Each structure stands twice: as C-alpha cells, then as structure tokens.
Amino acid sequence: MADFNKVLTPGDYKNGELNVVIEIPTGSNHKIEWDRERACFMLDRVEPMDFAKPCNYGFIPQTIDEDGDELDVLMITDQPLTTGIWMKAKILGVMKFVDGGEVDDKIICVPADDRNNGDVYQKLSDLPKRTLEQIEFHFNHYKDLKKPGTTEVKSFEDEKVAKKVIELAIERYAEKHPELKIKKGVEEVAEQAKDAVEETVKAVKKAVKDF
DSSP states (O other): OOOHHHHOOOOOGGGTEEEEEEEEOTTOOEEEEEETTTTEEEEEEEOOGGGOOSSEEEEOTTOOOTTSSOOEEEEOOSSOOOTTOEEEEEEEEEEEEEETTEEOOEEEEEESOOTTTTSOOOSGGGSOHHHHHHHHHHHHHTTTTTSTTOEEEEEEEEHHHHHHHHHHHHHHHHHHOHHHHHHHHHHHHHHHHHHHHHHHHHHHHHHHHHO
16 A cells, blocks of 8 residues: 555645545544554544544645644545545635644545536535534534543634645644655756756747747
C-alpha cells in the first residue's frame, strides 16, 4: 500500500480543493484509522451500531491537527465511499470540535466533481440542515457509552475558516518534516528557471523574426 503522506500533497487548498484519503465509509461502525508509522489502515475498534458514521470520514495527507493526528475530513456523498481510496474534494467549511479537551477539527467536503447532483454544494449553507444536525448529534454523543460528556461540537464555520485550519495543519506537518521545505524550494527554483528559459526562447524567436 502507498504511504499517502509521501505520494500525496494536501492539494490546492487555497483555491478550495483538497486531496482526501477515505478511512471510514458512511454507515460503518468500524473505527478504521490510518496508521502513520506503518503506512497502512488498522481497525482501532468497533463502535455500537447506533453510532455508525453519518458520513464518510477521512484525512488530508501531510497535515497534523492540534491533537497530533492528520487533519480529519467529513466527506458528504450520496453513496458510501471505500476505505483506502483517495479523491479530490471541494472545501465547504469546518466543524470546530473538541474531543477529551483536545482540538480535533473536521473539514467538511464534497467531491470536487459530482455530476450526479450537478455540483450543487458550493458552500456550507448549501448542505441540507438535517445533514448538519445529524453530524452534530453524532459527534456530540458517539462516545457517550464509554466516555460521556467528553466530546463537543463547538460550531460550524465557512470555507475561509476551514482554509486557515488547513494552513496551520500543513505548517505543523512541515515543522516535523523539514525535507519537504527543501524539496518545495528546489521545485520552485526549477519552475522559475523553466519560466526564464521559456521567456528567453520567446525573446530570441521574436528577435530572429524581426531581424
């Protein structure tokens, strides 16, 4: 299996698009988690069926949230997705969430290209009210049988707030992986050199033509 944190970037989040890896399908009570150290998925636990996930659950590669794990994603689709796939997603907003006293925010997304509904969801307020109510209820109560009162949905925020959460999560990952900054710097220099060469070629062609 590919190490998603090595083969994928977070995506073009500044323009509203992310790369997302799916861990748990909608309707599953299996708490499947990405094992960063072993680069594979593991079944952490089986939840009561009453607390099956109301939407697909996944993460953004090359990010670290305040709780030390990859930044989570709630992926809204008509049908359950499969554990282990990755996809391009559109950012709608973020669910501000606290779990056991730790910030554990969830970015809310939909597929970047959903031809079934004509890409009808462009912002958080486009989602059905009932969908957000179900998500809020789930995350407020899914640990009630073991650790009641330890989770709390603080609020739902828009795309602008979500992008800031993503930016900070990317920065945390980069701090732990300085080689990424070096790689990015080399790529930027190479891209600048490529652009300079192309401009020089254009200038030479124009000069020859004019001559």
